[in-house]
Amino acid sequence: MDDSVSADRALRLIRGGSTLRWEGDFQNARQLLAALGRRTRRVHHLNSLLIATTDYEIRLRRAPDVRRACRQAYGPPTGDRLIPLRELLGVIGAHQLRERGIYLQALDARIHPHYGVFAPTRSEYVDLVAAEPIPPTAKVAFDIGTGTGVLAAVLRRRGIAKVVATDNNPRAVACARENLAALVVSDPKVVRTHEAGNTPGAIEVVEGDLFPAGRADLIVCNPPWVSKRPRTLLDTAVFDEDSRMLHGFLYGVREHLNPGGEAWLIMGLRPRDELLTLFRKAGLRVVGRSSVVPTHRRARVDETTDLWRLCPSDAAPFVEEA
Numbered sequence: 583m584d585d586s587v588s589a590d591r592a593l594r595l596i597r598g599g600s601t602l603r604w605e606g607d608f609q610n611a612r613q614l615l616a617a618l619g620r621r622t623r624r625v626h627h628l629n630s631l632l633i634a635t636t637d638y639e640i641r642l643r644r645a646p647d648v649r650r651a652c653r654q655a656y657g658p659p660t661g662d663r664l665i666p667l668r669e670l671l672g673v674i675g676a677h678q679l680r681e682r683g684i685y686l687q688a689l690d691a692r693i694h695p696h697y698g699v700f701a702p703t704r705s706e707y708v709d710l711v712a713a714e715p716i717p718p719t720a721k722v723a724f725d726i727g728t729g730t731g732v733l734a735a736v737l738r739r740r741g742i743a744k745v746v747a748t749d750n751n752p753r754a755v756a757c758a759r760e761n762l763a764a765l766v767v768s769d770p771k772v773v774r775t776h777e778a779g780n781t782p783g784a785i786e787v788v789e790g791d792l793f794p795a796g797r798a799d800l801i802v803c804n805p806p807w808v809s810k811r812p813r814t815l816l817d818t819a820v821f822d823e824d825s826r827m828l829h830g831f832l833y834g835v836r837e838h839l840n841p842g843g844e845a846w847l848i849m850g851l852r853p854r855d856e857l858l859t860l861f862r863k864a865g866l867r868v869v870g871r872s873s874v875v876p877t878h879r880r881a882r883v884d885e886t887t888d889l890w891r892l893c894p895s896d897a898a899p900f901v902e903e904a
């Protein structure tokens with residue numbers, strides 16, 4: 583398939599079950615994909631325009647060098663590979679974001695998200711964590727589902743002596759370790775801070791499901807907000823199938839809190855009633871809430887991002903019989 587094909591014909595072929603291997607100019611392929619995007623929203627159709635690569639090299643006119651971006655996303659090259667152009671553009675975009683980083687006021691530093699790791703581009707929730715009063719006796723904090731490590735870094739920067747961060751996605755663990763190592767001077771497992779006038783503390787990043795061993799005075803979690811089945815690697819950072827992480831966090835957190843400790847849940851896009859019912863069932867009571875109105879273009883009119891401060895209630899957790 584080359585530059586002579588029209589978008590209408592390409593779409594007819596795709597709808598007829600064909601995949602199109604592009605042999606024309608790379609930039610024209612981008613234009614064709616944009617034209618297809620104006621005609622269909624079906625992801626399967628848009629993923630049917632393929633680019634041939636050999637060890638991640640594209641041998642087409644005006645093609646960019648995507649070798650580094652592809653190595654970061656897919657690992658070492660394995661010879662010939664056809665990649666949907668739509669996916670390839672995502673890989674290129676992710677690589678650019680990783681190189682450039684995202685500046686966060688709360689850290690006065692840049693965070694560099696890896697491919698497939700939740701990127702703090704909408705950073706209102708980071709500001710919430712940076713502004714919320716830290717319980718005065720808090721010495722140890724957990725950051726559950728750390729992603730890029732951004733919240734662990736904020737907590738450490740706010741003076742918590744020891745932060746243990748977890749994630750069940752190995753890409754996130756590698757990403758958090760790299761970011762935290764760049765923010766301070768470290769070995770990859772235990773990051774020792776070198777803040778002037780501060781006793782050296784530590785941030786540890788652990789791969790695992792939800793909680794690390796032991797207990798903490800403050801446990802922070804920003805689970806994916808949307809309860810939907812992830813279909814791709816990229817979805818896993820934003821979709822929480824059947825609210826598994828949210829439920830696992832709420833039902834498990836009591837057992838990991840030191841006496842007098844607090845759990846902070848960051849949430850958007852969920853009806854408050856639903857959350858309040860869940861808190862009650864999990865044996866948690868609300869001791870505070872801070873909210874911020876998201877500023878991004880696609881925010882709904884009444885959308886807020888909330889930081890819920892929770893403590894164990896007197897009632898034990900219970901699960902209702904179905």
Ligand SMILES: C[S@@+](CC[C@H](N)C(=O)[O-])C[C@H]1O[C@@H](n2cnc3c(N)ncnc32)[C@H](O)[C@@H]1O
Nearest residue numbers: 700727728729749750751791792804805806827
């Ligand atoms: C919405 S992202 C938040 C990332 C980061 N805390 C932040 O605020 O930018 C949710 C993270 O939770 C992780 N995650 C999902 N399920 C998990 C589980 N069962 N245990 C640990 N981490 C999990 C995902 O891999 C993802 O990195």
